[in-house]
Amino acid sequence: MMDASKYKVGYFPVSKEYNKWVEKDHIEKAPIWCSVDMRDGNQSLVIPMSLEEKLEYYKVLLQVGFKEIEVGFPAASETEYEFLRTLIDNNMIPEDVTVQVLTQCREHIIRKTFDACKGAPSAIIHFYNSVSVAQREQVFKKSKEEIKKIAVDGAKLVKKLAAEYEGNFRFEYSPESFTGTEPEYALEVCNAVLDVLEPSETNNVIINLPVTVEMSMPHVYASQVEYMSENLKYREFVTLSLHPHNDRGTGVADTELALLAGADRVEGTLFGNGERTGNVDIITLAMNMYSHGVDPKLDFSDMPYLVDEYEKCTRMHVYERAPYAGALVFAAFSGSHQDAIAKGMKYRAKNKLHQWNVPYIPIDPKDIGRTYDADVIRVNSQSGKGGIGYLLEQTYGYNLPPKMREHFSYLCKDISDHEHKELKPDEVLNIFEENYLNLTNGVTVTDFEFMRDKDNVKIGITFAKDGEETEMEAEGNGSLNAINNALRAYTGAEYTLQVFTQHSMQGQGSQSVAASYIGLEKEDGSMFWGAGTDTDVVKANTKALLSAYNNMIKGGN
Numbered sequence: 001m002m003d004a005s006k007y008k009v010g011y012f013p014v015s016k017e018y019n020k021w022v023e024k025d026h027i028e029k030a031p032i033w034c035s036v037d038m039r040d041g042n043q044s045l046v047i048p049m050s051l052e053e054k055l056e057y058y059k060v061l062l063q064v065g066f067k068e069i070e071v072g073f074p075a076a077s078e079t080e081y082e083f084l085r086t087l088i089d090n091n092m093i094p095e096d097v098t099v100q101v102l103t104q105c106r107e108h109i110i111r112k113t114f115d116a117c118k119g120a121p122s123a124i125i126h127f128y129n130s131v132s133v134a135q136r137e138q139v140f141k142k143s144k145e146e147i148k149k150i151a152v153d154g155a156k157l158v159k160k161l162a163a164e165y166e167g168n169f170r171f172e173y174s175p176e177s178f179t180g181t182e183p184e185y186a187l188e189v190c191n192a193v194l195d196v197l198e199p200s201e202t203n204n205v206i207i208n209l210p211v212t213v214e215m216s217m218p219h220v221y222a223s224q225v226e227y228m229s230e231n232l233k234y235r236e237f238v239t240l241s242l243h244p245h246n247d248r249g250t251g252v253a254d255t256e257l258a259l260l261a262g263a264d265r266v267e268g269t270l271f272g273n274g275e276r277t278g279n280v281d282i283i284t285l286a287m288n289m290y291s292h293g294v295d296p297k298l299d300f301s302d303m304p305y306l307v308d309e310y311e312k313c314t315r316m317h318v319y320e321r322a323p324y325a326g327a328l329v330f331a332a333f334s335g336s337h338q339d340a341i342a343k344g345m346k347y348r349a350k351n352k353l354h355q356w357n358v359p360y361i362p363i364d365p366k367d368i369g370r371t372y373d374a375d376v377i378r379v380n381s382q383s384g385k386g387g388i389g390y391l392l393e394q395t396y397g398y399n400l401p402p403k404m405r406e407h408f409s410y411l412c413k414d415i416s417d418h419e420h421k422e423l424k425p426d427e428v429l430n431i432f433e434e435n436y437l438n439l440t441n442g443v444t445v446t447d448f449e450f451m452r453d454k455d456n457v458k459i460g461i462t463f464a465k466d467g468e469e470t471e472m473e474a475e476g477n478g479s480l481n482a483i484n485n486a487l488r489a490y491t492g493a494e495y496t497l498q499v500f501t502q503h504s505m506q507g508q509g510s511q512s513v514a515a516s517y518i519g520l521e522k523e524d525g526s527m528f529w530g531a532g533t534d535t536d537v538v539k540a541n542t543k544a545l546l547s548a549y550n551n552m553i554k555g556g557n
């Protein structure tokens with residue numbers, strides 16, 4: 001049995017005056033991004049990345065456009081240490097990029113970190129200690145003063161070593177487990193650290209407020225961040241950074257609200273990899289801004305490539321429904337969604353719209369390297385005529401009349417339902433071809449000739465069935481009418497030619513091909529459909545008519 005009494009609120013809301021962020025309704029500019037894929041992401045992997053994998057992943061992060069990258073925890077392992085040395089010794093840190101490393105506030109670990117970073121053209125030394133109630137009581141078993149001293153001593157040592165070691169260093173401090181800490185105490189520790197580091201115009205210090213474990217709803221964190229932003233000393237020389245995790249599934253919301261609350265910088269990972277439920281997903285954050293017209297200053301124009309690289313290097317899998325990046329996030333299987341999307345896409349093309357507002361598709365899939373054909377309209381038993389018809393038209397050029405679309409869509413849905421599978425576009429085409437197009441499984445025409453007589457058309461036509469040919473003559477007010485009259489006379493069938501449409505299909509070789517669609521209605525109201533294609537319009541009509549008739553005599557598709 002679950003027992004909720006085992007749990008209580010373990011976080012510390014700030015006074016209600018710190019809620020000015022509520023008045024803002026969108027993020028106006030991209031924050032400073034810092035990727036922590038290669039540290040927080042890496043430390044949470046079943047098998048942390050090898051040196052080669054880290055090098056490959058580092059290049060991907062540079063391609064995306066990160067200017068700050070936490071590349072590792074050099075004191076953790078030989079691989080982590082060597083990775084730093086490889087970057088520095090081989091001049092692999094571009095001029096506009098700063099690498100960042102993490103260290104505990106323990107002397108030998110800080111020293112090892114500086115050894116790894118020696119000679120770095122630009123590096124952030126990120127030191128942390130946990131300040132939360134739970135960790136003070138259970139892990140460190142120390143008083144508030146003693147915990148503050150760990151941070152202050154850490155700050156003194158990194159400052160000293162930065163002056164002694166060759167290299168260009170900045171500092172970042174994280175009151176780890178900030179979300180389980182009394183905000184007044186977190187502020188006291190951060191200000192004590194800042195007093196040691198003495199931020200200035202030339203010495204900008206990063207204070208990072210981690211949601212080490214997500215404990216509250218996002219608005220509580222936002223107000224805590226606003227409180228810190230307003231009360232931190234040296235604020236103009238401090239970059240206020242966020243580092244949300246996702247335990248309650250609201251890491252993105254935490255970050256967005258905290259940015260409204262005054263934060264300047266975000267640490268996160270691609271696809272939200274990281275401890276437990278992950279770090280905040282930078283792709284979602286950046287693309288959310290993008291979808292509001294804000295340039296995120298990161299390049300996600302080739303998302304499929306990023307997914308491949310990520311899966312290869314981390315051995316993780318991008319969830320099919322991961323925002324923006326998942327395989328299914330632009331896919332619509334369900335009829336009403338497909339119908340609206342198909343109409344929206346047509347409306348967009350017809351009105352030559354620049355602004356994107358297609359129903360159900362929050363951004364243009366093409367912006368991030370996805371396609372409309374393969375990604376958007378997908379066919380299964382939940383699909384409808386709007387979507388299936390659109391797919392057939394967009395992919396293969398067949399624009400069926402509305403009632404025929406409906407008939408065709410039920411055919412596709414039934415097959416998908418009974419075979420219990422998705423139908424790929426080529427399977428949808430096959431169903432169309434096998435059931436409607438140029439059918440010869442019954443009556444065929446082997447020859448015909450027209451003669452014009454004032455308003456009437458006369459036809460001499462040869463029908464064939466089961467190898468037996470029959471010549472007929474008939475007339476009508478047009479060529480199709482004449483052929484139809486000949487067919488009725490030949491077969492004796494009772495029906496009405498109820499629907500006839502036709503269009504040209506471009507792009508099939510050098511000649512334009514005509515596509516015709518015919519619906520025959522029997523007395524009982526049942527409809528039978530056929531389609532015909534030919535470079536000769538009359539032949540296309542004839543094939544459509546015979547296809548519909550052949551469907552009628554076999555009792556339907």
Ligand SMILES: CC(=O)SCCNC(=O)CCNC(=O)[C@H](O)C(C)(C)COP(=O)(O)OP(=O)(O)OC[C@H]1O[C@@H](n2cnc3c(N)ncnc32)[C@H](O)[C@@H]1OP(=O)(O)O
Binds near residue numbers: 075105130
């Ligand atoms: C929230 C985060 O993600 S923080 C980053 C976490 N990442 C990692 O830990 C990955 C890399 N870490 C490692 O490889 C190892 O932990 C190492 C090499 C850094 C240290 O390993 P070890 O020396 O074996 O120590 P371990 O990690 O178990 O630390 C435990 C000790 O460090 C203390 N400690 C832990 N964190 C800190 C800190 N930030 N500052 C000061 N002391 C700390 C603990 O209180 C404990 O002290 P004790 O020995 O008095 O009991």
Ligand SMILES: CC(C)C(=O)C(=O)O
Binds near residue numbers: 102177208210212243
């Ligand atoms: C070291 C800090 C920033 C951290 O990773 C966390 O608290 O999650």
